[in-house]
Amino acid sequence: MSEPTHPLVPQPCTLVIFGGSGDLARRKLIPAVYNLLLDGILPPNYAILGNGRTPLSDADFRQTAREAIAKYSRQKISEKVWPDFERRLFFVAGSLQDPKAYKALRQRLEQIETDLKLPGNRIFYLAIPPTSIADAVEGLRSAGLVQPPSSEGPFSRVIVEKPIGRDLDSARKINEAVSRVFDESQIFRIDHYLGKETVQNLLVLRFANSIFEPIWNYKFIDHVQITVAEAEGVGTRATYYEEAGALRDMVQNHILQLLCLVAMEPPHSLDADVVRNARMEVLRCLRLITGKDVEKYTVRAQYGPGKVKGADVPGYRREPGVKPDSTIETYVAIKLFVENWRWSGVPWYLRTGKGLAKRASEIAVFFKPIPQILFNANPEAPLDPNILVMKIQPEEGLTLRIICKVPGTKAKTNPVELHFLYGEAFAVPSPEAYERLLLDVMAGDASLFMRRDAVEASWAWITGILEGWDTFGTKWLPEYPVGSWGPVEANRLIESDGRAWRTL
Secondary structure, three states, X not given: OOOOOOOXXXXXXXXXXXXXXXXXXHHHHHHHHHHHHHOOOOOOOEEEEEEEOOOXXXXXXXXXXXXXXXXXXOOOOOOOOHHHHHOOEEEEEOOOOOHHHHHHHHHHHHHHHHHHOOOOOEEEEEOOOHHHHHHHHHHHHHOXXXXXXXXXXXXXXXXXXXXXXXXXXXXXXXXXXXXXXXXXXXXXXXXXXXXXXXXXXXXXXXXOOOOOXXXXXXXXXXXXXXXXXXXOOOHHHHXXXXXXXHXXXXXXXXXXXXXXXXXXXXXXXXXXXXXXXXXXXXXXXXXXXXXXXXXXXXXXXXXEOEEEOOEEEOOHHHOOOOOOOOOOOOEEEEEEEEOOOXXXXXXXXXXXXXXXXXXXXXXXXXXXOOOOOHHHOOOOOOOOOOEEEEEEEOOOEEEEEEEEEOOOOOOOEEEEEEEEEHHHXXXXXXXXXXXXXXXXXXXXXXXXXXXXXXXXXXXXXXXHHHHHHHHOOOOOOOEEEOOEOOOXXXXXXXXXXXOOOOOO
C-alpha cells in the first residue's frame, strides 16, 4: 500500500469552538475530534474549549458532548478512552459582542494551556452566523489571542464556516474582516463536501490511473452531470432558507467545488496552493450566465404538496416561516460551459433540490457514443453510453457502465455496471468529512479549503445569475411534487439537447 510522501502530522493544540453549544458542534465537530482520538490520529496533547451564550459549566459541556457522541458519532463511546477525552473538554460563556467575554476567554485558554502543558497552538472555529464573524475576529484581535504566522512560535488558525456571505459584496466584506486579523495562510474556509472520501478520491482517480486522464477531455466526454439531491424539505431551517435558496446554499460552494475538481488541470504537486490554483483556473473559465441568458440556462422551482412515506407534506410556500408569496427556489438546475481547451463545447448540467425522491449526491461523466456501426448499427435502438459515476452520498464509491454481450447464440448486448464501494473494498467505515478537515487544520494543510479568491470568484459567477433572476423574475415559481425528481422545466433544459437526467 502506497503511503503519502508527506503524511499529515497534526500538532498539539486547543480547538476553540465559537458556537460550542450549537448544532454543528454537537452533531459534527465534537464527534469528529473523538473519532480522530479513537483512530489514533489525534495529537497526543489537545483540548477543546467551547464558547457560547448558553451558560454551561465544564461538567454540563462534558455531559452534552457525551450525549452528542453517543447519538452522532460513527464509533461508540469507549469507557476506557472517555475519561481522558472528557477531562480535555471545557466551556466558557460569553457574548460575541462583549469585549469582556474575550478577556475571559483568554484567561481560561491560558489556564488550560498551562494545566495541560500545551504549546499555545490555537484553532478558532467560527461555527456562528456570517453576521457575527467580524465581531468574533475583532474580539480575538483586541484580546491579543491571535499570533502572527511564524515558523517558530505557536500558530493561530481560524476556520470559517459557510455561508461566507450571500452575494459578492457581502462575501468581500466578511473576507476583509477576517483578513484584517488573520493572514491568508492562517484562514481555513471550510466546505465539508471536500472532506468526503469520494471527493478526495477524485484527484487519485484522475492522476493515479493512466486509463482516465488521456480521455478526460472534449474529444471523449459528451457531458457531465452533478446532482446533489435531498429528500427532506426545509424543516426548521425555513428562516435561513428564505435568505438563501438552493443556488446560494448548495451551488455556490459544494457543487462548484465538485465541478472544479473534475475539470481542473493536473497540478504539478500536491502543495496546497498549487492544487488551489488549479481549482481557481476552472472558476475563471466558467462562462457567465447573465441577463436574459438565465431563462435559457437555468431553471428554478419550489416543491409543492405531496406525500412522503404515506404522510402529507405541505408545499414550500405553506411551510411555517415561509412567505406565502416567496420566490426562493428549493430546486435549481443549470447548464454551463467551462471555456478552455480541455472542455470546449462540453455542457455541464448541475441540479440540486429539496423534497426530491431520495437523498443522493453524485458526479456522472457521460462518454461520447460509439460510431453507428457493428453493435451500434441500429439507429432505432442506439447503445447506452459508457458512464463513470462517482457516488458521494449516501454510499461512497464508483460505478462504471460498460456494454457486454448477453450469453447465448445471438449477438445481443446489454449495459452492465462495475461497482466499487469504500465500505466493501476496505472493510472499514470512511471517516466523516469533518474528521479529515479538522485533521488538516491541525496539520496546517489547506489543500481542501477555499482560498479568498476562489470564494469571491464563485460568488461573482453566482451573483450574475441572481441579478438575472431579479431582472427577469417571475412572481410564482413552478412547483414539483415533493418526492419527485424536480420540475418538468428541468427535464426540458437537458432534453432540448437530446440528453436526459440520469436516474439515481
